[in-house]
Amino acid sequence: MVSEKMYAWGASPSVIRDLFEYGNKRKAEIGAENVYDFSIGNPSVEPPTKVREVIEELLRDTDGVTLHGYTSGPGDMGVRKSVCDYLNKTYGANLTPNLIYMTCGAAASLTISLRALCEEGDEFLTFAPFFPEYRVFTESVGGRFGAVACDEEFQPDIGELKHKINEHTKGVILNSPNNPSGAVVREERIAELCDLLRECSAKYGHPIVLIADEPYRELVYDDVKVPYLMNYYDDTIICYSYSKSLSLPGERIGYIAVSDKMTSAERVYLAVCGAGRSLGYVCAPSLMQRVIARCQGLTSDVSIYRENRDILTEALRSDGFSVVQPDGAFYLFMKSPEPSAGAFSEKAKEFELLLVPSDSFGVPGYVRISYCVSTDMIRRSLPAFKQLAESYNL
Amino acid sequence: MVSEKMYAWGASPSVIRDLFEYGNKRKAEIGAENVYDFSIGNPSVEPPTKVREVIEELLRDTDGVTLHGYTSGPGDMGVRKSVCDYLNKTYGANLTPNLIYMTCGAAASLTISLRALCEEGDEFLTFAPFFPEYRVFTESVGGRFGAVACDEEFQPDIGELKHKINEHTKGVILNSPNNPSGAVVREERIAELCDLLRECSAKYGHPIVLIADEPYRELVYDDVKVPYLMNYYDDTIICYSYSKSLSLPGERIGYIAVSDKMTSAERVYLAVCGAGRSLGYVCAPSLMQRVIARCQGLTSDVSIYRENRDILTEALRSDGFSVVQPDGAFYLFMKSPEPSAGAFSEKAKEFELLLVPSDSFGVPGYVRISYCVSTDMIRRSLPAFKQLAESYNL
Numbered sequence: 134m135v136s137e138k139m140y141a142w143g144a145s146p147s148v149i150r151d152l153f154e155y156g157n158k159r160k161a162e163i164g165a166e167n168v169y170d171f172s173i174g175n176p177s178v179e180p181p182t183k184v185r186e187v188i189e190e191l192l193r194d195t196d197g198v199t200l201h202g203y204t205s206g207p208g209d210m211g212v213r214k215s216v217c218d219y220l221n222k223t224y225g226a227n228l229t230p231n232l233i234y235m236t237c238g239a240a241a242s243l244t245i246s247l248r249a250l251c252e253e254g255d256e257f258l259t260f261a262p263f264f265p266e267y268r269v270f271t272e273s274v275g276g277r278f279g280a281v282a283c284d285e286e287f288q289p290d291i292g293e294l295k296h297k298i299n300e301h302t303k304g305v306i307l308n309s310p311n312n313p314s315g316a317v318v319r320e321e322r323i324a325e326l327c328d329l330l331r332e333c334s335a336k337y338g339h340p341i342v343l344i345a346d347e348p349y350r351e352l353v354y355d356d357v358k359v360p361y362l363m364n365y366y367d368d369t370i371i372c373y374s375y376s377k378s379l380s381l382p383g384e385r386i387g388y389i390a391v392s393d394k395m396t397s398a399e400r401v402y403l404a405v406c407g408a409g410r411s412l413g414y415v416c417a418p419s420l421m422q423r424v425i426a427r428c429q430g431l432t433s434d435v436s437i438y439r440e441n442r443d444i445l446t447e448a449l450r451s452d453g454f455s456v457v458q459p460d461g462a463f464y465l466f467m468k469s470p471e472p473s474a475g476a477f478s479e480k481a482k483e484f485e486l487l488l489v490p491s492d493s494f495g496v497p498g499y500v501r502i503s504y505c506v507s508t509d510m511i512r513r514s515l516p517a518f519k520q521l522a523e524s525y526n527l
Numbered sequence: 528m529v530s531e532k533m534y535a536w537g538a539s540p541s542v543i544r545d546l547f548e549y550g551n552k553r554k555a556e557i558g559a560e561n562v563y564d565f566s567i568g569n570p571s572v573e574p575p576t577k578v579r580e581v582i583e584e585l586l587r588d589t590d591g592v593t594l595h596g597y598t599s600g601p602g603d604m605g606v607r608k609s610v611c612d613y614l615n616k617t618y619g620a621n622l623t624p625n626l627i628y629m630t631c632g633a634a635a636s637l638t639i640s641l642r643a644l645c646e647e648g649d650e651f652l653t654f655a656p657f658f659p660e661y662r663v664f665t666e667s668v669g670g671r672f673g674a675v676a677c678d679e680e681f682q683p684d685i686g687e688l689k690h691k692i693n694e695h696t697k698g699v700i701l702n703s704p705n706n707p708s709g710a711v712v713r714e715e716r717i718a719e720l721c722d723l724l725r726e727c728s729a730k731y732g733h734p735i736v737l738i739a740d741e742p743y744r745e746l747v748y749d750d751v752k753v754p755y756l757m758n759y760y761d762d763t764i765i766c767y768s769y770s771k772s773l774s775l776p777g778e779r780i781g782y783i784a785v786s787d788k789m790t791s792a793e794r795v796y797l798a799v800c801g802a803g804r805s806l807g808y809v810c811a812p813s814l815m816q817r818v819i820a821r822c823q824g825l826t827s828d829v830s831i832y833r834e835n836r837d838i839l840t841e842a843l844r845s846d847g848f849s850v851v852q853p854d855g856a857f858y859l860f861m862k863s864p865e866p867s868a869g870a871f872s873e874k875a876k877e878f879e880l881l882l883v884p885s886d887s888f889g890v891p892g893y894v895r896i897s898y899c900v901s902t903d904m905i906r907r908s909l910p911a912f913k914q915l916a917e918s919y920n921l
Contacts, residue, residue, distance in 0.1 A: 143796075143798050143801025185586055197574040382595070385779075400534060404537055415634045415779065
């Protein structure tokens with residue numbers, strides 16, 4: 134009656150979603166203030182005031198037919214120009230609007246890019262831990278999905294990549310700042326990665342594309358630098374979303390940028406257009422296209438996330454947990470004191486702490502703590518973390 | 528380097544889009560007021576005032592984190608409930624929110640539904656003339672696409688469907704009111720169609736799904752009735768969009784409704800969820816979900832489209848063209864006075880009339896005239912139509 138694969142993907146919601154639903158049930162039982170829900174990556178900081186102001190302006194100054202009308206498939210030309218200008222100015226990129234394709238957010242950016250690139254037998258690799266939907270998106274376009282380990286500080290293991298990369302590898306997905314680890318991949322590791330990709334592209338006789346999934350680019354702390362990958366590697370596609378930087382995750386607005394130095398850049402861009410078309414993306418939401426065009430370079434108040442990170446990192450370390458302080462995003466990836474992340478997550482529930490076990494992120498023995506929550510909740514949760522640590526005699 | 532199929536779909540924009548681009552170029556050359564552009568189905572009537580009011584209310588009364596936050600994948604539960612209540616009240620349907628899946632517009636509704644249903648070797652049929660993207664969406668999910676003729680009044684030829692339907696037919700797409708013909712399929716034809724589908728479902732041992740693509744449902748004239756298909760056939764999926772009824776085509780907001788009487792309805796719904804997930808649709812745009820929830824049953828001012836239709840139909844007939852008066856949507860499908868629709872469309876350009884040749888709609892010898900334009904432009908275009916008729920000695 135239906136596609137078995139689609140049914141399976143629909144019937145098995147993610148572990149994250151499961152825990153989130155458990156949290157909602159539990160909040161109804163014992164009161165929301167008594168559940169410490171660290172399950173979901175939903176921005177907790179208000180969008181910049183400017184977002185609201187721009188929507189109000191647009192409603193006032195633009196007729197409805199234009200404001201809510203179709204844009205061209207790749208996006209309104211003025212909007213693409215503003216994105217392009219910002220990227221060129223900020224990162225010294227050399228993009229034109231005809232290399233920018235506006236999308237319905239990061240998931241669409243990725244799915245469309247993978248669909249544009251994937252030919253029969255192609256494989257896409259990423260580094261573990263990784264966002265679990267990467268597997269779904271890759272398999273959904275007919276690709277094979279594979280993961281390569283990171284080191285203890287969640288930096289990609291280039292040695293292992295060298296071992297795993299092969300003639301079928303079409304692309305490597307790099308997600309920095311990373312969900313779920315919060316790690317920002319350091320410049321020297323990027324350089325090693327790009328050297329290897331160049332070497333393997335030559336060896337296998339086809340470009341291996343670097344797909345940069347960058348919704349957390351602006352969420353970094355302590356002046357950490359996030360290298361702009363087009364400046365390091367020619368065959369780069371950037372998948373971006375305003376979900377996290379502007380706290381607009383439900384609005385589904387982002388873009389794909391194809392490097393001007395990419396092999397057959399125009400051909401790749403047209404394949405992106407074809408992929409978007411064939412997946413049913415007629416255009417990115419028109420009002421939000423115009424909003425982000427006028428909010429280039431703005432972000433929500435990142436200092437709130439940094440405060441959350443600092444409080445949590447310090448408390449967890451003093452409790453005896455093993456934590457690498459994340460440089461970006463709003464996730465902390467904490468080592469489980471017992472081998473099974475699932476068992477640890479279950480134990481944490483006894484203290485009303487909702488922590489996502491790491492297995493679906495491609496590594497065992499960790500939990501993801503999303504600290505995009507109120508600072509107040511974090512403070513209130515600290516005794517529970519302490520009791521959790523004590524229950525393991527840390 | 529890229530998927531050949533995606534490249535082909537990206538590199539060959541539709542005939543409609545080509546003509547639209549030609550129009551923009553021509554307007555720059557001779558002035559917009561001198562080009563009569565009937566190429567595009569972009570609503571020309573303002574959204575109801577309520578749309579703007581609701582957006583302003585929501586901005587005022589809802590915090591940004593909630594308003595612009597993720598909803599659940601199938602849509603906000605309150606929104607799904609309001610859609611469901613409206614459908615139950617208006618059409619005597621018996622839906623629950625767990626059969627409603629909010630989408631990014633009609634193209635997403637269709638692509639997701641086809642993806643949910645399509646297994647290897649499956650075929651989907653529709654009636655010609657049809658919206659050209661049906662072919663792309665069907666082939667994109669791995670299905671085979673086929674078309675069945677309509678009669679002279681653009682009513683489906685059930686006899687031919689009976690001849691073409693076979694054991695591989697998984698679904699039939701019905702688009703009424705129709706793009707490009709503007710025809711509304713009459714109730715007795717619907718009844719015949721449903722009888723045949725029941726008969727064939729039994730014969731081939733699997734349900735043949737009726738996929739109703741209904742973005743134009745509310746755009747009908749002279750009290751014409753658009754039968755609600757769930758009331759006629761159990762295995763029905765409704766694909767809806769608010770693009771045309773509320774003049775919000777760029778905002779990408781619609782829904783899929785799975786009939787409660789459908790075979791394995793819950794399973795089908797979960798496959799829809801899985802298809803949406805795998806195509807990268809995280810959720811439908813959150814602000815617009817809330818907007819349409821408060822605008823159920825409203826439409827843009829349909830009387831403007833009716834006036835356009837009446838002026839055009841009368842003038843074209845008096846010029847000697849052969850026109851079936853459309854009952855709905857905002858398209859008029861006019862017979863070409865010469866066999867080649869392409870040649871006729873080229874000839875029309877000489878009089879600055881942009882009419883879409885019918886071949887990509889699956890039938891030769893017609894042009895589509897989109898009358899979602901200003902009434903003023905229609906009046907000004909009439910001398911050009913007259914000259915065009917005269918050039919054929921009509």
